[in-house]
Amino acid sequence: MTRAARPRPLPSRAARVKRWRQYLADERAEAAVYRELAGRKKGEEREILLELADAEGRHEAHWIDLLGDEVGPPLRGDLRTRLLAFLARHFGSLFVLALAQRAEARSPYDDESDASDAMAADERIHGEVLRGLAARGRTRLAGSFRAAVFGANDGLVSNLALVLGIGATGVSAATVLFTGLAGLLAGALSMGAGEYVSVRSQRELLEASQPDPASQAALAHLDVDANELALVYRARGMSESEATLHAAEVLATLRLEGDDPAAVGIDEHEAIGSAWNAAISSFLFFASGALIPVLPYLFGARHLLAVVIAAAAVGLALLGTGAIVGVLSGASPLKRALRQLIIGFGAAGVTYVLGLLFGAALG
Incomplete structure (x- = not known):
């Protein structure tokens, strides 16, 4: 006869406090990574990285609240995060973004009962944000x-x-x-x-496939009822109904800035180099x-x-x-x-x- 499985004993208060303090140190170290990276970026990328640092600050506050008077002296973040901070401080490159992306994907909060569901979700989303930032660098590189x-x-x-x-x-x-x-x-x-x-x-093949900028000047003079602009969008891969709807919207608004018949999300010339x-x-x-x-x-x-x-x-x-x-x-x-x-x-x-x-x- 097999013995009934015994319930796992709950960790002691001291063990939980030790774990919380390490989480606190890691959150502070991760926020430092994002601030270091932000310091080497400009514009929207800098703002996004600073937002990520603020999010890590909210996680930091969670552990401080749990610890109360037991916060104790500051601990050092784990070795991987401190190495990322060093690389971010001195290089701030795509390499660091890619490493940070992998680090966020290994978040311990999925199995941590003392972390909120929102914190675990944040870490997952942070990984996707970093993936997007890294994708910009990968495209340029x-x-x-x-x-x-x-x-x-x-x-x-x-x-x-x-x-x-x-x-x-x-x-x-x-x-x-x-x-x-x-x-x-x-x-x-x-x-x-x-x-x-x-x-x-x-590059020459791509240039031959790009829309002629001069053709956009003709859009305002097209016959709305016999709209040949829809043929452009159909030739670029849209279905007949999608092309007709999109062409009607273009003619109705005449907002031509950023309306590219190619509808390409990534600069292919930049990706080729x-x-x-x-x-x-x-x-x-x-x-x-x-x-x-x-x-x-x-x-x-x-x-x-x-x-x-x-x-x-x-x-x-x-x-x-x-x-x-x-x-x-x-x-x-x-x-x-x-x-x-x-x-x-x-x-x-x-x-x-x-x-x-x-x-x-x-x-």
């Missing part, structure tokens, strides 16, 4: 960031694969070194040129990534030792780039880092095995 990440990753993987594949055939270390340097230069030039052409072509920025980012990051597998040979390492050092260095770099992508995209840094590592080592490993096979066949 998207073009150059994509080129930088792809360039660094391609440089790491392709040149590691090249160095390992050539080295496995049994050629001299000098041959491996010069092959790696040639791969670095050729790959960096190719990536830079490819990014320039790709981004430039995307500058062709030159993408090309330069891709060239520099490919070169920096491709240099890492070559470094052991530059410093005199040979054979298996050089292979081990190159693989270890590239592995660390792949983990780093993957983690950065994870943080900035609001995803798990560990999962993105491991994904980057597995894909990179998989490609390099296949090339190394092929090099061994070719070397054996030639030998």
